[in-house]
Amino acid sequence: MELRELAGTLGEWLRGDGPQCGIVISTRVRLARNMAGYPFLRRLTDDQRADIRERVSQAGSELDLITAPCLIDLGATSHMDRQFLVERHLISRELAAGEGPRAVLFSGSETESLMINEEDHLRIQVMRSGLQIDEAWRQAGDLDDRLETKLDFAFSSRLGYLTACPTNVGTGLRASVMMHLPALVITRQIEKVFQAIARMRLAVRGLYGEGTQAAGDFYQVSNQVTLGKTEEEILETLSLTIPRIIQYEEKARETLARESEIFIEDRIWRAVGLLSRARQISSGEATSLLSAVRMGLHMGRLRGLDVQHINRLFIGSQPGHLQVRHGGELSPEERDVERARFVRSVLKDVDLN
Amino acid sequence: MELRELAGTLGEWLRGDGPQCGIVISTRVRLARNMAGYPFLRRLTDDQRADIRERVSQAGSELDLITAPCLIDLGATSHMDRQFLVERHLISRELAAGEGPRAVLFSGSETESLMINEEDHLRIQVMRSGLQIDEAWRQAGDLDDRLETKLDFAFSSRLGYLTACPTNVGTGLRASVMMHLPALVITRQIEKVFQAIARMRLAVRGLYGEGTQAAGDFYQVSNQVTLGKTEEEILETLSLTIPRIIQYEEKARETLARESEIFIEDRIWRAVGLLSRARQISSGEATSLLSAVRMGLHMGRLRGLDVQHINRLFIGSQPGHLQVRHGGELSPEERDVERARFVRSVLKDVDLN
Numbered sequence: 001m002e003l004r005e006l007a008g009t010l011g012e013w014l015r016g017d018g019p020q021c022g023i024v025i026s027t028r029v030r031l032a033r034n035m036a037g038y039p040f041l042r043r044l045t046d047d048q049r050a051d052i053r054e055r056v057s058q059a060g061s062e063l064d065l066i067t068a069p070c071l072i073d074l075g076a077t078s079h080m081d082r083q084f085l086v087e088r089h090l091i092s093r094e095l096a097a098g099e100g101p102r103a104v105l106f107s108g109s110e111t112e113s114l115m116i117n118e119e120d121h122l123r124i125q126v127m128r129s130g131l132q133i134d135e136a137w138r139q140a141g142d143l144d145d146r147l148e149t150k151l152d153f154a155f156s157s158r159l160g161y162l163t164a165c166p167t168n169v170g171t172g173l174r175a176s177v178m179m180h181l182p183a184l185v186i187t188r189q190i191e192k193v194f195q196a197i198a199r200m201r202l203a204v205r206g207l208y209g210e211g212t213q214a215a216g217d218f219y220q221v222s223n224q225v226t227l228g229k230t231e232e233e234i235l236e237t238l239s240l241t242i243p244r245i246i247q248y249e250e251k252a253r254e255t256l257a258r259e260s261e262i263f264i265e266d267r268i269w270r271a272v273g274l275l276s277r278a279r280q281i282s283s284g285e286a287t288s289l290l291s292a293v294r295m296g297l298h299m300g301r302l303r304g305l306d307v308q309h310i311n312r313l314f315i316g317s318q319p320g321h322l323q324v325r326h327g328g329e330l331s332p333e334e335r336d337v338e339r340a341r342f343v344r345s346v347l348k349d350v351d352l353n
Numbered sequence: 354m355e356l357r358e359l360a361g362t363l364g365e366w367l368r369g370d371g372p373q374c375g376i377v378i379s380t381r382v383r384l385a386r387n388m389a390g391y392p393f394l395r396r397l398t399d400d401q402r403a404d405i406r407e408r409v410s411q412a413g414s415e416l417d418l419i420t421a422p423c424l425i426d427l428g429a430t431s432h433m434d435r436q437f438l439v440e441r442h443l444i445s446r447e448l449a450a451g452e453g454p455r456a457v458l459f460s461g462s463e464t465e466s467l468m469i470n471e472e473d474h475l476r477i478q479v480m481r482s483g484l485q486i487d488e489a490w491r492q493a494g495d496l497d498d499r500l501e502t503k504l505d506f507a508f509s510s511r512l513g514y515l516t517a518c519p520t521n522v523g524t525g526l527r528a529s530v531m532m533h534l535p536a537l538v539i540t541r542q543i544e545k546v547f548q549a550i551a552r553m554r555l556a557v558r559g560l561y562g563e564g565t566q567a568a569g570d571f572y573q574v575s576n577q578v579t580l581g582k583t584e585e586e587i588l589e590t591l592s593l594t595i596p597r598i599i600q601y602e603e604k605a606r607e608t609l610a611r612e613s614e615i616f617i618e619d620r621i622w623r624a625v626g627l628l629s630r631a632r633q634i635s636s637g638e639a640t641s642l643l644s645a646v647r648m649g650l651h652m653g654r655l656r657g658l659d660v661q662h663i664n665r666l667f668i669g670s671q672p673g674h675l676q677v678r679h680g681g682e683l684s685p686e687e688r689d690v691e692r693a694r695f696v697r698s699v700l701k702d703v704d705l706n
Contacts, residue, residue, distance in 0.1 A: 262690055266632035273630030279619035337615055 003084050007316070007325045011088055011110030011127065014315055016307030018130015022298035023246045025178040025218065028089065029136040030125040031144050032163045032172035036152040040164040041117060049117050050101040056116045059150035060105050065143060068108025075101055080329055083320030089127055094119055112143060119164050120172075122147075131246075133175055133239050137231065160227065170227030175235055177242050178207070182217040182295040183252035186264075193248055200241050201225055207287075215284055216291035221245065253299055268296030275313070276347045280336040286317045286343065304351045313346055356434050360669070360678045364441055364463030364480065367668060369660035371483015375651035376599050378531040378571065379482055381442065382489040384497050385516045385525035386475040387507040393517040394470060402470050403454040409469045412503035413458050418496060421461025428454055433682055436673030442480055447472055465496060472517050473525075475500075484599075486528055486592050490584065513580065523580030528588055530595050531560070535570040535648040536605035539617075546601055553594050554578055560640075568637055569644035574598065606652055621649030628666070629700045633689040639670045639696065657704045666699055 013026035034040060035052055044052070057071055074082060074095065082096035091104045095118040102117035115123040124147070126140040147153075154162040160170040168174070184190040194204050205220045221242065223234050256264045271292035274281075281289075294310050296302040315321055317339045323330050330338055366379035388405055391397060397405070410424055427435060427448065435449035444457045448471040455470035468476040477500070479493040500506075507515040513523040521527070537543040547557050558573045574595065576587050609617045624645035627634075634642075647663050649655040668674055670692045676683050683691055 262633050266693070269630040269632055270627055273626030273628075274623055275626075276630075277622040277626030279622055280615050333615075340619070 003081050003324050004327070006088070007084070007321055008312075010308065010311055010315065011090075013089065013110070013127040013129050014308075014311040015129045016311050018128060018132055020131040020246055021129065021307065023180055023249050024131040024242070025180055026089075026127055026129055027132045027136045027175070027177050028125060028127045029133070029140040029173070029175045030123050031140055032120040032161065032168045032174075033122040033124065033144070033147075033151075034154040034162060034164070035121045036154045038121065041119060041121065042164070044100075044117075046100045052121050053101050053103050053116050055151065056114060056122055056147075057103060057105055059147055060114060063146050063150060065146060066105060066107040066112050066114075069105055070108065071103060071105045073101075073103050074098070075103075080320060080323045083318075084324045085320075087315060087318040087320045089125075091115055092118055092123070095123075112139070114143075120168070122151075122153075131177060131242060133177070133235055133242070137173075137175065137235055141231070167224070168226050171229070171231050171234060173226055173231050173234055174222055175238055176205075176220045176222030177238065178218060178220050179242070179245060179249070180218055180291065180294060181245070181249050182291050183256050184249050185217045186256060187252045189248065189252060193245060197221060197241065197245070200237055202238065202241060216287035216289075217295075218287070218291065253295070257299060264295075264299070265301060267292050268299075268301050271296070272302070272347075272352055275343050276352075277344070278340045280333075281317075281340040281343065282336055283317065283319060283339070286339055287314070290314050290317075302352065309346060309350060313343055316342055316346070356437050356677050357680070359441070360437070360674055361665075363661060363664055363668065364443075366442065366463070366480040366482050367661075367664040368482045369664050371481060371485055373484040373599055374482065374660065376533055376602050377484040377595070378533055379442075379480055380485045380489045380528070380530050381478065381480045382486070382493040382526065382528045383476050383478040384493055385473040385514065385521045385527075386477065386497070386500075386504075387515060387517070388474045389505040389507045391474065394472065394474065395517070397453075397470075399453045405474050406454050406456050406469050408504065409467060409475055409500075410456060410458055412500055413467060416499050416503060418499060419458060419460040419465050419467075422458055423461065424456060424458045426454075426456050427451070428456075433673055433676045436671075437677045438673075440668060440671040440673045444468055445471055445476070448476075465492070467496075473521070475504075475506075484530060484595060486530070486588055486595075490526075490528065490588055494584070520577070521579050524582070524584050524587060526579055526584050526587055527575055528591055529558075529573045529575030530591065531571060531573050532595070532598060532602070533571055533644065533647060534598070534602050535644050536609050537602050538570045539609060540605045542601065542605060546598060550574060550594065550598070553590055555591060555594060569640035569642075570648075571640070571644065606648070610652060617648075617652070618654060620645050621652075621654050624649070625655070625700075625705060628696050629705075630697070631693045633686075634670075634693040634696065635689055636670065636672060636692070639692055640667070643667050643670075655705065662699060662703060666696055669695055669699070 038044060038048055060066060085091040086093055086096045088110060090106050090110060090113050095102060095115050104113055104115050106113035111127055113125045124140050124143050126136045128136045156162055161172040163169050163172050181190060184193055197204055201224050203222050203224045207215055207218045223238055225234060271289040275289050290310055290313055297305055297307060319335055322335050322338050326338060387393060391401055413419060438444040439446055439449045441463060443459050443463060443466050448455060448468050457466055457468050459466035464480055466478045477493050477496050479489045481489045509515055514525040516522050516525050534543060537546055550557055554577050556575050556577045560568055560571045576591055578587060624642040628642050643663055643666055650658060650660060672688055675688050675691050679691060
């Protein structure tokens with residue numbers, strides 16, 4: 001499997017056609033699972049890790065669990081390739097940075113992914129475009145049920161699923177919704193929204209999970225509680241909160257369109273101008289400019305461009321994608337030049353007037 | 354005479370085709386003269402000022418001094434129109450801000466201009482495109498000689514021409530060269546060049562003369578000495594110094610092209626991107642972006658655009674020009690929107706790729 005073939009495509013979560021796709025990029029549900037009879041990951045020998053990797057991938061294959069599956073042995077991949085997989089959200093940063101036998105098995109549509117020997121023995125992940133919490137949960141639950149017919153997961157009747165980190169014990173469930181909130185940032189309401197989110201015992205993170213900074217007004221909102229509630233109860237808080245954040249963002253966009261039309265048009269079109277013309281562009285600047293363009297698109301201020309252009313630019317200008325497409329490592333300066341070239345090449349054929 | 358008709362045209366000094374036009378925008382020579390038998394301007398009554406205005410304009414007309422002449426009574430113009438004339442360098446900021454009977458008489462090509470009742474009774478000015486110190490001086494001297502056949506100028510055999518401000522006594526001559534020095538600014542060599550200029554007893558000023566800031570890397574270099582030397586001696590220092598500054602700027606551009614190609618291309622093309630797309634743009638930002646585009650043009654990095662496009666954008670986006678073209682006063686915010694609209698309209702039909 002050549003990652004290069006993937007570089008020009010968009011996973012399902014970036015197709016931009018899900019519910020509420022103007023504000024919600026994607027929904028992700030993951031379940032943390034560990035195999036009974038083995039210590040947690042940190043105490044596993046390499047042989048045991050390899051054993052788990054084999055058992056999980058074999059179960060997946062026997063169950064015909066995943067459509068058009070792709071299995072990648074991460075111990076045998078380059079740093080560049082792992083970065084590429086992180087950018088597509090097919091693996092976590094932790095799995096990329098890990099050591100020893102570990103792997104990822106994902107579907108051709110990139111909707112489903114099984115991370116093997118991440119923080120837990122197994123992370124079952126479903127990513128979907130737009131706001132699809134229930135659908136993603138059903139799909140992840142289904143994968144989990146089917147895997148449990150072949151694998152014995154560590155489970156306590158008192159605590160629920162046992163996990164390497166206590167914050168995941170119980171359901172092992174984390175659902176997160178990636179939102180694009182530029183108008184709340186511009187109107188300086190985002191901090192208030194974060195406070196409200198924290199009161200609901202939900203967490204806000206940047207684009208690539210824990211410890212990453214929010215770039216270009218993209219935020220992940222997810223549950224913190226995994227224990228003492230059913231999966232449905234956990235998801236309910238998120239399902240009730242996200243639509244309210246969407247409403248705030250919509251209201252802020254309406255206010256901007258009404259009261260700051262020139263300011264907002266200027267911001268959108270300057271971003272278009274810079275993206276179409278710059279000769280070097282950092283990852284952070286590209287994300288921030290694409291954020292403005294995405295907002296412009298969904299506010300009906302840009303014609304000739306669709307959300308898939310933006311998503312192609314967005315994912316394609318990440319460092320790993322640039323390097324995989326280029327076919328080798330690039331220095332940060334070379335990446336900035338390559339990124340600008342890539343963005344220009346995509347926008348060249350777009351009639352934006 | 355409708356100033357609006359001028360708004361879309363370029364005076365000779367902005368035609369961009371003079372010698373050394375990659376770095377020298379224009380050359381200006383002015384002679385300060387006062388009428389014998391009258392006090393200096395500050396002590397003149399309005400009747401005396403009107404008298405001088407009539408005598409000078411009549412002399413000009415009888416001598417058929419100026420081709421396609423245009424006489425503007427500045428006491429009868431709006432602030433907006435005077436600002437427009439300042440932006441075209443047809444009148445000085447001092448004449449614009451003055452009071453009482455005062456006027457300007459200029460030629461259709463805008464090469465020659467007689468300012469009446471500025472700081473002195475008469476300022477004879479010649480503006481030419483590119484580096485043309487000798488030509489401008491010859492032309493100004495010729496105007497002066499011909500006027501002297503009709504008018505009696507205040508002259509002391511010991512001091513030379515008498516002027517309101519002692520810094521102009523003697524020849525009454527100021528020659529200034531407007532230079533575009535972006536590469537010296539980028540490579541941080543401009544201060545060193547300024548120090549060298551000061552050692553030559555030359556002065557450096559911004560775009561619109563004394564007390565104005567240099568905008569967009571445009572600088573006026575002029576003589577400070579007017580007394581105790583002949584006109585030719587005064588001009589010689591300038592004539593020897595300007596080519597050396599040009600050489601420094603050329604060398605700095607070559608260094609940039611060789612050592613910072615991406616940086617410089619990025620700067621040029623970002624400027625193009627912003628100018629073609631922004632929805633509001635301040636005068637300072639426009640000047641600074643046009644400076645980058647002008648440098649790009651003369652460094653051979655831009656096709657499809659010529660220096661007249663840039664000069665049209667440059668002069669046309671000045672506040673007075675925007676308002677005269679619009680047909681009335683605009684608030685600063687409205688001007689920023691109008692400026693962006695104007696710049697886009699000029700660049701729309703330019704194929705820059």
